[in-house]
Amino acid sequence: MNLSLSSETFVNNQHQNSAQISLRHVSKVFPGRKGFLNNITGQATSDYVALEDINLDIEHNTFVCIIGPSGCGKSTLLNIIGGLSSASSGSVTMNGQAIEQPGPDRGMVFQNYALMPWMTVEGNIRFAVETVYPKLSAIERKRVVKEHIQLVGLTGAESKRPHEISGGMKQRVGIARALAINPQILLMDEPFGALDALTRGFLQDEIERIWEQERKTAIMITHSIEEALLLSDRIIMMTKGPAAKIDEILDVPFPRPRDRIQVEKHPAYLGLKQEMEDHLYRETRAVEEARLGN
Amino acid sequence: MTVVEKRSIQGKEKPKFVLNENLQALVLFLVSLVIFLLFWELGAKFKLFAKGFPTASLTIQELWYWVTHPFYNNGPNDLGIGWNLLVSLRRVAIGYTIASLIAVPLGILIGIYPVAAKAFNPYFQLLKPVSPLAWLPLGLYLFRDSEVTGIFIIAIASIWPTLINTAFGVAGVSQEYLDVAKTLGASRLRTIFKVIIPAALPNIISGLRISMGISWLVIVAAEMLLGTGLGYFIWNEWNNLYIPNIIVAIFIIGVVGIVLDQIFAYLEKLVSFGKKA
Numbered sequence: 001m002n003l004s005l006s007s008e009t010f011v012n013n014q015h016q017n018s019a020q021i022s023l024r025h026v027s028k029v030f031p032g033r034k035g036f037l038n039n040i041t042g043q044a045t046s047d048y049v050a051l052e053d054i055n056l057d058i059e060h061n062t063f064v065c066i067i068g069p070s071g072c073g074k075s076t077l078l079n080i081i082g083g084l085s086s087a088s089s090g091s092v093t094m095n096g097q098a099i100e101q102p103g104p105d106r107g108m109v110f111q112n113y114a115l116m117p118w119m120t121v122e123g124n125i126r127f128a129v130e131t132v133y134p135k136l137s138a139i140e141r142k143r144v145v146k147e148h149i150q151l152v153g154l155t156g157a158e159s160k161r162p163h164e165i166s167g168g169m170k171q172r173v174g175i176a177r178a179l180a181i182n183p184q185i186l187l188m189d190e191p192f193g194a195l196d197a198l199t200r201g202f203l204q205d206e207i208e209r210i211w212e213q214e215r216k217t218a219i220m221i222t223h224s225i226e227e228a229l230l231l232s233d234r235i236i237m238m239t240k241g242p243a244a245k246i247d248e249i250l251d252v253p254f255p256r257p258r259d260r261i262q263v264e265k266h267p268a269y270l271g272l273k274q275e276m277e278d279h280l281y282r283e284t285r286a287v288e289e290a291r292l293g294n
Numbered sequence: 295m296t297v298v299e300k301r302s303i304q305g306k307e308k309p310k311f312v313l314n315e316n317l318q319a320l321v322l323f324l325v326s327l328v329i330f331l332l333f334w335e336l337g338a339k340f341k342l343f344a345k346g347f348p349t350a351s352l353t354i355q356e357l358w359y360w361v362t363h364p365f366y367n368n369g370p371n372d373l374g375i376g377w378n379l380l381v382s383l384r385r386v387a388i389g390y391t392i393a394s395l396i397a398v399p400l401g402i403l404i405g406i407y408p409v410a411a412k413a414f415n416p417y418f419q420l421l422k423p424v425s426p427l428a429w430l431p432l433g434l435y436l437f438r439d440s441e442v443t444g445i446f447i448i449a450i451a452s453i454w455p456t457l458i459n460t461a462f463g464v465a466g467v468s469q470e471y472l473d474v475a476k477t478l479g480a481s482r483l484r485t486i487f488k489v490i491i492p493a494a495l496p497n498i499i500s501g502l503r504i505s506m507g508i509s510w511l512v513i514v515a516a517e518m519l520l521g522t523g524l525g526y527f528i529w530n531e532w533n534n535l536y537i538p539n540i541i542v543a544i545f546i547i548g549v550v551g552i553v554l555d556q557i558f559a560y561l562e563k564l565v566s567f568g569k570k571a
Contacts (some may be wrong), residue, residue, distance in 0.1 A: 084473055102477040114470035115566040118492045127488065131478040165570025181478065 003070035020217055021081060021185065022277035026054040026090035028076050035277040043118040049096040050076045052243040054090070056236065062212070063211060063218045065228035068238030068247075069278065069283040074187055076223045079236075080217065082106055082187050088172060096183070104132040107178030109188040115162040115177075125149065125177050132181040172206070177212065188220040204230055205260065212257045225276045229254075230263055237276065240283045245279070247279060320529075325367060348538040356538040356544060371417070375527060375546060382523040383550075385441075386509045389448025393505065397456035398498060402491065404457075406462025418458060426451030426512045440520040444513070451512045452505035463497025464490055495565045505560035510551050 021197070032045035058064055066074050079085035080092055083102035092099045094106075102108075108109045113122050118173040129136065151156055152172040162170055171191055180187055191207075204227055211218060222228050228235045235250040244292040254266050261265070264267060306570075331350045336342075338349040349358075364376025404410045426447050433443035467490050470538070474484040517525025524547055531539040 063441050082477060098518075102473075103478065104477070104479050106477065108473070108477040110470060110473070112470060114468075116489065116492070118495070118565070128474075128478050131475075131480045131484065155421060159568055184404060224308070 011096050018059055018125055019054040020060045020095060021056070022093045023054050023056040023139040025093045026080065026087045026092060028080065028085070041270055045252045049243040050241055051216070052245055054246060056215060056246060058219065058274045061215050061217055062233045063231055064163050064217065064234050064236060065221070065232040066221045066236045066238065066245065067225070069240045069280065069287050070223075071287065072238045072283070073244040074238060078187055078189050078219060078221055092264050104181045105184045106183055107183035109171070109174045109178045109186065111190040111193045113162070113174045115170055117162050120159050120161055121154060121165070121173050122149065122161070124173055129180050132201045144180055148180040151179065151213070152176040152206070164198070166193065167195050168203055171195065171203060175207070175210070179210070184217065184284050185216040186216050188218065190221050190223065193223065201260075207231060208258055214251070225273055225280070228276070229269065229272060230258060230260060235276065237279050240287045250275065326332070333525070346537070348541070351369065353538045353541050357542045360542050360546070373527075375524075376541070378524050378527045379546065380521065380552065382513050382517060385444045385523065386448055386513050389445040390452050390506060390509045392445070393449040393453040394456055394477060395501060397453045397501070397505070399459050401457045401460025401501075402464050402486070402494075405461040405494070406486070406490070411465065413460030418454060422454045422458070427515055430516065432536070436494070444516050444520050447516045448509050448513060449452055452509040455504035455508065456498070456501040460494065460498045460502025466497070467493040496562065498567065499558065499565055500561050501563065503555065505556055506554050512546055
């Protein structure tokens, strides 16, 4: 079997400095409602520990998927790396520098696309380029926008507005917008979660194609085992929340460029899939049991 | 099941007589209008209403007269209705513009800063339900001028819906858009002008639409006490005890109100981008 277990990989990496993103003992606690008034009115709630002691290294030019039962703090983890949320304790660094706020070195793709409805397809991408590179000449800016519209295969839809295009096309715009600012890292929060199965598969192939071209470090949250196996070099499996941890990190050995059918024929495919299914089943059952217990 | 069957039977038997909904509504409207006018005409002829109540035909004749002779001038108490309409529209335009120029920027500031929203909310809550006409004596005392008072009343009446809607729209801008701006590292000012204001625009426009409706409601009432304009026209005809002209004025006020409202309905559509306005 080609499985290599996370804890060993992690210990090996800990002393190297090759990691682009590095999380050390990261916890996230959402403070509950406290205070005299809330106690009297019975509205007081206790603190919620979303993440506990997360240690993670992500190397340059790797594609990493995060998978775990719903409500396990995957999005929280991604938002911490993206700088939209801050860790309660521990350190989060990128190239050795602490991450304190969002920035254009990290491109974000959102689950619900987050396109500005009053801007055209081109306008949405141009807004990002203009914001990050205000000094770019108009010609250069046009070229960057056009290039990325081509990259995601949206030529011809430039002047359409988001409500006029399909969900799959919207997410292409979202991906183009994130890539157009030339970030070091691409962060994707369930980018295909709102799409139907066919469109989803189609866009996965597109992501694979684009990734082979750009080879940027990418972190993607997903619920889909097949998606994770098709796209990623490493798969981070998280335990259920509260106090979610990293349970295990799988290395995915399939050669690149990848192709859906070849990947499924690889001798390690079924083993990895089984492992992930077991994990997700176990954690999801634990979530259900915890709910019943309450 | 029965509904489906009925439909298919109807469809097969007499497809030529099936009107679409809009056409049905038009026919119903015309029929009801004819019945209403007949009832009015006969009722007035047989003195079913108050003594001297004008007939429908007389009123329509008067309407035709006023519409075809809008701009004549025989002194302040005998002005064409076009002049009075222009006076009213000018007052509304000035007062409404002043109110909007205050309400939109202030609403944006209040929407952006939740503390400001909480701090100033008591003013809005207290002043919003006050009838605009209650400000009339205060306005006359402050400005000693009926023209300025009219504008003041319009401004004070139409400021609240725009202000409250703008603040609400700005405060409710989807977190996703703000996250996009944040991850791109957009400056505060750029976020406000490129993201927050466009995102809140549908709310701002509906606020402006409500304010315009209120302005038009209030001006007629205010003008009864002020001296010129459509409101004064009605008041003057009441003093002349000539009822047909009052009904004509009501009709014209309604038509102008529809036009003003439709302008804003069009603007709302323009900024809705797929969402239902």
